[in-house]
Amino acid sequence: MTPLSVIGxxxxxxxxxxxxxxxxxxxxxxxxxxxxxxxxxNIDAALIAGHDGETIALTNGCLCCSIGDSLIAALxxxxxxxxxxxxILVEASGVADPAxxxxxxxxxxxxxxDGIIVLVDAERIRGQLVDRHIGDTVRRQIDGxxxxxxxxxxxxxxxxxxxxxxxxxxxxPDLPLVTTxxxxxxxxxxxEPAAGLPAPAAPNRLSAPADHAAQFLSWCFEADRxxxxxxxxxxxxxxxxxxxxxxxxxxxxxxxAQAMLLQLAGRRWSLAPHPRSEPSGxxxxxxxxxxxxxxxxxLAARLAAALVPRRGHRAGAATAFWPESGRPESGATE
Amino acid sequence: MGPETTIFAARKILTMDPNxxxxxxxxxxxxxxxxxxxxxxxxxxxPHRLDTRFADKVLMPGLVEGHAHVLExxxxxxxxxxxxxxxxxxxxIWKGLKSLDEVIARLKTTxxxxxxxxxxxxxxxxxxxxxPGRRMVAADLDRVSSGRAVAIIHASFHVMNANSxxxxxxxxxxxxxxxxxxKVDDGRPTGELLEMAAKFMAYRALGEDVMxxxxxxxVLRRYAQVAQLAGVTTVxxxxxxxxxxxxxxxxxxxxxxxxxxRLVPAFRGYGIQEDGVAKLERLRAGNTDKxxxxxxxxxxxxxxxxxxxxxxxxxxxxGRPNGIWNxxxxxxxxxxxxxxxxxxxxxxxxxxxxxxxxxxDAIEAVLAEAPRRDHRHTLQHCxxxxxxxxxxxxxxxxAANLFSNHIYYWGDAHYAxxxxxDRAERMDAVASAxxxxxxxxxxxxxxxxxxxxxxxxxxxVNRLTASGRRLGEGERIGVADALRAITLGAAYxxxxxxxxxxxxxGKFADFTVLDADPLAVPEAELKDIGxxxxxxxxxxxxxxxxxx
Ligand SMILES: [Zn+2]
Ligand SMILES: [Zn+2]
Numbered sequence: 001m002t003p004l005s006v007i008g009x010x011x012x013x014x015x016x017x018x019x020x021x022x023x024x025x026x027x028x029x030x031x032x033x034x035x036x037x038x039x040x041x042n043i044d045a046a047l048i049a050g051h052d053g054e055t056i057a058l059t060n061g062c063l064c065c066s067i068g069d070s071l072i073a074a075l076x077x078x079x080x081x082x083x084x085x086x087x088i089l090v091e092a093s094g095v096a097d098p099a100x101x102x103x104x105x106x107x108x109x110x111x112x113x114d115g116i117i118v119l120v121d122a123e124r125i126r127g128q129l130v131d132r133h134i135g136d137t138v139r140r141q142i143d144g145x146x147x148x149x150x151x152x153x154x155x156x157x158x159x160x161x162x163x164x165x166x167x168x169x170x171x172x173p174d175l176p177l178v179t180t181x182x183x184x185x186x187x188x189x190x191x192e193p194a195a196g197l198p199a200p201a202a203p204n205r206l207s208a209p210a211d212h213a214a215q216f217l218s219w220c221f222e223a224d225r226x227x228x229x230x231x232x233x234x235x236x237x238x239x240x241x242x243x244x245x246x247x248x249x250x251x252x253x254x255x256x257a258q259a260m261l262l263q264l265a266g267r268r269w270s271l272a273p274h275p276r277s278e279p280s281g282x283x284x285x286x287x288x289x290x291x292x293x294x295x296x297x298x299l300a301a302r303l304a305a306a307l308v309p310r311r312g313h314r315a316g317a318a319t320a321f322w323p324e325s326g327r328p329e330s331g332a333t334e
Numbered sequence: 335m336g337p338e339t340t341i342f343a344a345r346k347i348l349t350m351d352p353n354x355x356x357x358x359x360x361x362x363x364x365x366x367x368x369x370x371x372x373x374x375x376x377x378x379x380x381p382h383r384l385d386t387r388f389a390d391k392v393l394m395p396g397l398v399e400g401h402a403h404v405l406e407x408x409x410x411x412x413x414x415x416x417x418x419x420x421x422x423x424x425x426x427i428w429k430g431l432k433s434l435d436e437v438i439a440r441l442k443t444t445x446x447x448x449x450x451x452x453x454x455x456x457x458x459x460x461x462x463x464x465x466p467g468r469r470m471v472a473a474d475l476d477r478v479s480s481g482r483a484v485a486i487i488h489a490s491f492h493v494m495n496a497n498s499x500x501x502x503x504x505x506x507x508x509x510x511x512x513x514x515x516x517k518v519d520d521g522r523p524t525g526e527l528l529e530m531a532a533k534f535m536a537y538r539a540l541g542e543d544v545m546x547x548x549x550x551x552x553v554l555r556r557y558a559q560v561a562q563l564a565g566v567t568t569v570x571x572x573x574x575x576x577x578x579x580x581x582x583x584x585x586x587x588x589x590x591x592x593x594x595x596r597l598v599p600a601f602r603g604y605g606i607q608e609d610g611v612a613k614l615e616r617l618r619a620g621n622t623d624k625x626x627x628x629x630x631x632x633x634x635x636x637x638x639x640x641x642x643x644x645x646x647x648x649x650x651x652x653g654r655p656n657g658i659w660n661x662x663x664x665x666x667x668x669x670x671x672x673x674x675x676x677x678x679x680x681x682x683x684x685x686x687x688x689x690x691x692x693x694x695d696a697i698e699a700v701l702a703e704a705p706r707r708d709h710r711h712t713l714q715h716c717x718x719x720x721x722x723x724x725x726x727x728x729x730x731x732x733a734a735n736l737f738s739n740h741i742y743y744w745g746d747a748h749y750a751x752x753x754x755x756d757r758a759e760r761m762d763a764v765a766s767a768x769x770x771x772x773x774x775x776x777x778x779x780x781x782x783x784x785x786x787x788x789x790x791x792x793x794x795v796n797r798l799t800a801s802g803r804r805l806g807e808g809e810r811i812g813v814a815d816a817l818r819a820i821t822l823g824a825a826y827x828x829x830x831x832x833x834x835x836x837x838x839x840g841k842f843a844d845f846t847v848l849d850a851d852p853l854a855v856p857e858a859e860l861k862d863i864g865x866x867x868x869x870x871x872x873x874x875x876x877x878x879x880x881x882x
Contacts, residue, residue: 010662011662011664011665036605037605037607038607039607066607068575068605068607069575070533070537072533072534072537073537076537093605094662094665095658095659095660095661095662097658099513100513100514100529100530101530103512103513103514103530103531103534104530104534106510106511106512107504107506107510107512107515107530107531107534108505108534109504109505133644133659133663133688133692134659134662134663134664136655136656137658137659137662
């Protein structure tokens with residue numbers, strides 16, 4: 001199954017800019033991006049390995065495809081190329097409901113929905129939300145999102161920027177939100193983490209511009225006892241606390257021999273049998289979140305509380321490990 | 335030997351020319367009308383051949399369908415399952431199916447004739463709105479075949495039903511959690527699929543996109559044939575990407591002497607990767623008498639019966655949320671402007687009144703920036719426009735092509751569900767458009783409803799719903815005005831009114847040959863007038879004696 005993410009957001013929110021950056025910088029993955037407006041995608045000629053009408057192949061292994069008339073046909077064409085892909089990213093049109101676009105990933109057994117990321121224009125959003133023609137369209141787009149990227153935060157004044165944040169948090173209190181400028185968001189937040197689990201001592205380093213590196217934090221939780229399924233699900237449903245991404249191997253009480261793969265993107269998460277099962281019994285989850293709101297100690301305690309109680313011990317005394325070296329290095333890549 | 339002249343004699347010729355509204359003879363030379371009048375008034379042109387095969391018939395200007403789609407020619411490769419009788423390309427009348435059992439029976443008959451066991455069975459035109467009782471489920475279609483994939487595309491093209499085999503092949507089961515996969519209480523899919531799920535399944539069944547399937551020569555010929563049988567001599571294909579393949583097909587097929595209609599495609603003017611203006615200019619340079627490029631089509635909102643049309647306050651009568659934009663309102667002006675400046679005519683699909691308002695705003699803005707006389711940008715469907723919007727249209731020089739067939743097919747649903755009684759009564763307000771001085775036409779949007787301008791005219795005149803309710807007495811128009819709408823009115827919206835739409839000297843010799851005089855039959859029988867055939871550029875195309 002190929003993970004698929006949807007990038008949504010109203011006209012002018014920065015979807016094309018974000019896609020241009022992903023393609024230009026590469027992201028350590030074989031990524032296929034399906035875009036509405038081929039012409040707007042601005043790929044450095046030196047990066048182009050091949051061009052055949054509806055598809056541009058890049059030297060970094062990525063593909064950029066035109067959606068044209070039909071997204072279904074474009075996705076089908078992509079799958080028929082039989083090139084191995086790590087991830088598919090679909091740009092929803094500026095008026096589309098990205099959740100409906102994401103339905104395709106849920107319908108097609110060859111695809112797995114990774115997440116719906118909706119970009120918001122910090123300068124225009126408050127006006128858009130009350131616009132008589134498009135207010136409902138913009139609200140519907142955000143309703144379906146797993147994560148908001150609040151873009152163009154350099155445009156409003158500090159006071160106006162605060163009002164925008166307050167407004168979005170009031171309307172969508174459970175929706176993880178990243179602020180940025182120039183649509184710059186690390187690939188590790190947009191896309192499912194590329195490789196398997198990073199070693200606990202060397203957590204994911206985020207590729208982010210220097211001025212944004214400090215915004216994100218990555219850390220790892222480990223436990224030898226299995227999780228209790230119900231409490232874990234409840235916890236993941238209401239994770240909050242600035243967690244944007246999580247991925248890891250999890251063992252559940254009831255079937256402690258079956259390794260489960262946990263994936264989380266914003267408020268969407270899934271737990272499925274791990275394709276490369278290692279019955280170690282040791283759960284490991286890497287979290288990526290916002291530095292200013294992610295509280296590893298508090299989150300570790302909540303995670304520990306979701307483990308099955310240790311016989312003869314009180315619950316919550318699990319061994320959790322979160323490295324102090326979680327601080328990403330400026331400009332470092334994965 | 336001079337040029338060859340034919341004079342057609344008819345019982346009556348309705349010319350649509352106020353200078354000579356009726357005549358008995360029309361002279362034709364080189365595919366064009368040489369003169370209209372009595373025979374002795376035409377003999378001055380020299381020797382001629384008198385053709386009397388229409389001596390007991392009534393001639394009208396060739397009918398013009400200003401809004402239909404080549405898709406109509408595609409769907410007929412599959413079995414028709416609609417509620418109303420519908421005439422296929424071969425003239426055969428397919429009886430409307432009045433119950434689920436009748437639908438299943440027709441599918442079984444069709445299935446029995448299929449030889450390739452891997453070929454999916456596809457039906458179209460099914461509309462549960464007319465079949466009270468329970469909805470169709472996968473088990474119904476499993477009675478048709480359990481081993482073969484069966485797909486039923488609804489009349490709306492936005493909903494479909496699948497049998498268990500097709501669900502299995504597409505991997506849709508109780509674990510599929512998608513908006514649009516209808517499920518029963520225990521979580522199993524019923525086989526009914528909406529919107530994106532429907533498109534996905536139809537794609538899986540057909541192996542191609544339904545909406546993009548309209549560009550093979552066979553499909554185009556079938557489309558022309560359905561139009562011709564309805565008395566149409568000029569037909570649009572009102573939304574096409576005009577890919578190289580499509581254009582090549584259109585050029586080759588319309589050049590065939592036996593191709594019975596003039597074709598006017600409209601270019602989808604947004605979401606394109608190329609310079610649309612340059613492309614249309616290039617295409618227009620190759621225009622022929624039977625193939626006319628130059629229209630642009632934009633789609634602003636969705637449909638009213640699908641609750642996707644954009645409505646002004648108070649919105650949908652049953653409380654459903656407002657519909658969807660296909661193009662953002664703020665984008666519309668920017669998309670319009672280059673085509674407008676280059677002298678092209680833009681047709682904008684607007685169903686709801688919020689969409690027509692936004693389209694008028696965009697046209698007004700474009701005109702302020704680049705004033706242009708006689709642009710004839712046209713609002714298509716324009717079902718909810720009120721008098722104020724029609725006054726704006728008149729002031730801006732915008733034409734309207736109204737969806738009169740909706741009154742019959744969905745009028746009852748509009749009355750009860752979508753619009754409520756008062757707004758349903760002023761839908762497709764042809765009389766308001768006339769009173770406000772808006773140039774207008776009326777259309778079928780085939781294959782959404784069957785192509786048939788006389789039926790469409792009947793709808794505008796009688797405004798009767800399928801259940802027999804009169805919907806909006808104040809918006810009825812007279813027969814003469816309705817006939818004008820399906821000839822000159824539609825020709826005007828295509829900027830072809832100098833060449834077609836009336837029987838006048840110099841125009842193409844395009845006629846529709848009728849068994850009766852539409853101005854003499856009772857208004858209620860307008861739709862029942864037999865179509866004996868058509869004449870295109872002087873050449874006769876007979877309707878097949880339709881087997882029933
Ligand atoms: Zn339309
Ligand atoms: Zn249409």
